[in-house]
Amino acid sequence: MSMIEKLIEERKLPELLKFADGRQVTAENWEERRQEILEILSLEEYGYAPPAPKETKVVSEDAKMPYSDFAGKAVSKTLTFTVETDCGEFTFPATEIVPISDKPRRTFVLINFRPEVPDRYYPTEELIDTGCAVIQLYYNDIAFDGRDDFKGGIAPMFDRKKYTWGKIRMWAWAASRVMDYLQTADYCDKEHVAVVGHSRLGKTALVCAAFDTRFAMACVNNSGCSGDSITRGKKGERIRQITHNFPFWFCDNYQNYIDKEEEMPFEQHWLVAAVAPRKVALGSALEDEWADPESSYLSACAASPAWELNGKAGFVHPDRMPEVGDYFAEGDIKYHLRGGKHFLSRKDWAYYAEALKSI
Numbered sequence: 558m559s560m561i562e563k564l565i566e567e568r569k570l571p572e573l574l575k576f577a578d579g580r581q582v583t584a585e586n587w588e589e590r591r592q593e594i595l596e597i598l599s600l601e602e603y604g605y606a607p608p609a610p611k612e613t614k615v616v617s618e619d620a621k622m623p624y625s626d627f628a629g630k631a632v633s634k635t636l637t638f639t640v641e642t643d644c645g646e647f648t649f650p651a652t653e654i655v656p657i658s659d660k661p662r663r664t665f666v667l668i669n670f671r672p673e674v675p676d677r678y679y680p681t682e683e684l685i686d687t688g689c690a691v692i693q694l695y696y697n698d699i700a701f702d703g704r705d706d707f708k709g710g711i712a713p714m715f716d717r718k719k720y721t722w723g724k725i726r727m728w729a730w731a732a733s734r735v736m737d738y739l740q741t742a743d744y745c746d747k748e749h750v751a752v753v754g755h756s757r758l759g760k761t762a763l764v765c766a767a768f769d770t771r772f773a774m775a776c777v778n779n780s781g782c783s784g785d786s787i788t789r790g791k792k793g794e795r796i797r798q799i800t801h802n803f804p805f806w807f808c809d810n811y812q813n814y815i816d817k818e819e820e821m822p823f824e825q826h827w828l829v830a831a832v833a834p835r836k837v838a839l840g841s842a843l844e845d846e847w848a849d850p851e852s853s854y855l856s857a858c859a860a861s862p863a864w865e866l867n868g869k870a871g872f873v874h875p876d877r878m879p880e881v882g883d884y885f886a887e888g889d890i891k892y893h894l895r896g897g898k899h900f901l902s903r904k905d906w907a908y909y910a911e912a913l914k915s916i
């Protein structure tokens with residue numbers, strides 16, 4: 558047994574490639590297993606979301622931006638989207654920065670903490686230089702990231718008895734509405750759209766791509782607890798702390814596993830695997846102990862069989878833990894460990910842009 562296999566075995570993870578009824582998962586029934594995983598994660602962790610609306614309408618476009626057009630290299634626009642909900646219309650904005658080119662642009666959907674462009678998590682000019690478009694939504698425009706008894710944003714637009722979604726799923730759902738729009742956007746290379754987010758929004762990006770197969774890749778930065786990090790044996794943040802500080806990110810059932818991680822009928826590597834056979838790019842930072850880089854890396858290792866099953870490479874990595882500067886990009890799961898703290902840095906973006914251009 559390899560060193561990594563041993564470390565994974567010590568975590569006593571629930572089986573990824575076995576159905577709840579004990580059947581073995583094969584390449585042929587992987588999609589059925591993927592649906593089962595998504596069902597369990599909806600029931601136990603993130604809650605159920607309403608179905609996609611019939612239409613995501615662009616109701617206004619504002620081409621005026623306070624930052625000009627980035628030396629004439631890109632066109633920027635703020636769009637306003639409207640969707641029909643069970644309680645009337647819900648409207649939210651998003652800002653796109655599209656490099657000027659006559660070819661379709663690979664596109665990032667960035668779920669961000671602030672609406673401004675540029676932003677400290679959005680190095681705009683560097684990204685324009687990669688040739689990729691970015692469309693950014695601001696998470697508080699969808700649902701307020703705080704205790705509001707689900708009274709603001711999209712939350713009260715649906716019956717909570719029916720749809721138990723926590724805010725992570727609400728933000729992810731909105732990113733899927735941006736994807737609805739991208740299906741109609743001339744500039745967008747529809748086969749190469751990635752969803753990207755950092756920290757709580759890294760968790761969101763991973764959830765979004767797991768549920769929405771139109772995304773070719775999820776770029777998941779420092780997502781940690783309830784994101785890409787395996788929960789069993791995890792250091793730093795655990796279910797107790799995250800559900801105490803941010804109960805509204807999840808459905809209520811998740812609280813059943815406070816200090817009972819070993820009883821969870823699921824694990825976070827299942828969420829990573831639910832993106833298979835598409836791509837995932839995971840990013841960790843050495844000093845981000847709260848997220849626990851080791852548990853993210855082992856999660857990538859443990860998720861890999863979902864790709865291997867489909868005859869794909871999965872996660873290609875050496876038989877050791879990662880070191881600062883490592884970037885394992887060969888397989889379908891890409892992973893990097895950079896130095897420094899919890900942040901979505903230019904360095905992380907450089908890896909994600911390289912990954913999106915390579916797929």
Ligand code: GTR
Pocket residue numbers: 755756757758780781782794799
């Ligand atoms: C922390 C939270 C983490 C992470 C982070 C962030 O307070 O405990 O799970 O999501 O916030 O989003 O910056």
